[in-house]
Amino acid sequence: MAKKKQHRIADTRPLKEKLKDLGNLHAGERRGFFLIVLVLLIASAWVGYMKFVYEPSERDLTALKAEMETWSALRSAKKSLNVDQLAEPFPFDPNTIERSEWIALGLSERQVDGIERYVTKGGEFRSKKDVERMYTISPEMYVRLEPYILLPDSYVRAARPPYEKKQWPKYSKDSSTYVANDRYTRKLFTKTEVNTADSITLVGLPGIGPSFARGIIKYRDMLGGFHSLDQLEEVYVLRDKPDAIARIKDLLTLDPNAVHYVPINSCTVEQLAEHPYARWKIAKPLIAYRSQHGPFAKIEDIQKCVLVTDSVYDRLAPYLRLE
Numbered sequence: 001m002a003k004k005k006q007h008r009i010a011d012t013r014p015l016k017e018k019l020k021d022l023g024n025l026h027a028g029e030r031r032g033f034f035l036i037v038l039v040l041l042i043a044s045a046w047v048g049y050m051k052f053v054y055e056p057s058e059r060d061l062t063a064l065k066a067e068m069e070t071w072s073a074l075r076s077a078k079k080s081l082n083v084d085q086l087a088e089p090f091p092f093d094p095n096t097i098e099r100s101e102w103i104a105l106g107l108s109e110r111q112v113d114g115i116e117r118y119v120t121k122g123g124e125f126r127s128k129k130d131v132e133r134m135y136t137i138s139p140e141m142y143v144r145l146e147p148y149i150l151l152p153d154s155y156v157r158a159a160r161p162p163y164e165k166k167q168w169p170k171y172s173k174d175s176s177t178y179v180a181n182d183r184y185t186r187k188l189f190t191k192t193e194v195n196t197a198d199s200i201t202l203v204g205l206p207g208i209g210p211s212f213a214r215g216i217i218k219y220r221d222m223l224g225g226f227h228s229l230d231q232l233e234e235v236y237v238l239r240d241k242p243d244a245i246a247r248i249k250d251l252l253t254l255d256p257n258a259v260h261y262v263p264i265n266s267c268t269v270e271q272l273a274e275h276p277y278a279r280w281k282i283a284k285p286l287i288a289y290r291s292q293h294g295p296f297a298k299i300e301d302i303q304k305c306v307l308v309t310d311s312v313y314d315r316l317a318p319y320l321r322l323e
Contacts, residue, residue, distance in 0.1 A: 089148045094125040105145060111136040127154050191251060195225040195258035205251045207244065211237055216248075222276050224260035227318045261321040264302065265295040277316040282307055296322065 089105055094115075102112045114136035125131055128149050132142050192201055194216065202213035215237035220226055229249045232238055238245050262272060264286075273283035289305040290296060299317050302308050308316075 089145055091148045091150055093150045094131055095119075106141065107137070125151060127152050129154055191253045193255050193258070194229070194252040195220065195255055197252075205248075207247045208251065212244070212248070219276075222274075224262070224275070224319055225258050226254060227256060227259055229254060259319070262319055263323050264299070264320045265290065265322055275316070275319060277312070277319065282312060282316070298322070 092101060092105070099112055099116070102115065103109070107115075115134060118134065128146055128151050131137065131145070131149055131151070137145075192205060199210070199213045199217055202208050202216060203210055215235045216232065219235045223231070226232070229252060232245050232248060238248070262275060264272075269280075269283050269287045272278050272287060273280045278286070285307045286302060286305050293304075296302060299320050299322065302317070302320070303313050
């Protein structure tokens with residue numbers, strides 16, 4: 001289907017009629033137009049007045065000029081001051097010198113005030129360089145006074161004692177007594193049984209602080225006691241601290257009789273789930289297996305439960321009993 005051609009109707013009116021249409025505004029547009037014109041006229045009149053008519057009155061700057069001339073003269077006199085005209089310096093210690101003596105050396109009252117504020121706040125002159133750093137003393141003044149300052153050219157720090165590498169005390173392999181070799185003292189410590197020790201006893205051992213002691217006791221109570229000192233590696237505060245674990249192992253012993261066991265043939269799901277090696281993931285299927293197949297004849301039978309893998313059995317079995 002052919003598109004219809006659109007024809008624009010040419011405006012053939014005379015120019016006079018077209019200009020009349022431009023001025024054909026309604027009342028609101030006319031008010032806005034006249035307001036804009038009025039603002040432009042006022043702005044133009046203000047610019048013309050300020051540029052061609054207004055003449056600013058002259059201000060009396062005599063006092064200001066006199067003050068500037070006085071300041072300039074004082075500044076010039078200060079710059080041209082010959083330090084050789086000052087009184088001859090004398091030997092002095094800036095830490096003990098009096099205010100009058102500073103002034104006698106050529107310092108102004110304001111300069112002395114700055115030095116006294118520095119000393120009042122705990123400042124101390126330990127070398128000539130400390131005097132040079134004072135912002136109240138100009139470089140020229142320092143050059144003049146430097147030969148008379150009764151201080152060393154630079155501060156020499158006291159020598160530090162040589163560093164001695166700390167050696168961790170060790171146990172004798174054939175003794176249960178800990179011997180700490182020190183330059184001044186010799187202390188003896190008896191190895192502590194970890195399953196019965198309280199926090200005070202553990203903190204009393206070298207290398208075990210309150211944080212380590214709390215962590216060991218908390219995890220011990222969850223387990224029901226340690227059956228191996230290697231389990232210290234599972235304590236939260238000792239993880240990633242192999243050196244600390246090695247030292248602590250040398251301080252502790254184990255009593256297997258102090259371990260609390262779980263009766264696998266009579267315990268409830270809740271009781272078994274409290275153990276960190278079982279939890280609900282192992283406790284529920286294990287007790288369900290016991291309910292279906294009867295009591296376990298031996299501890300190894302718990303491996304017949306699918307979820308009891310070799311790693312779970314190795315960790316959990318030492319805490320189980322058939323009674």
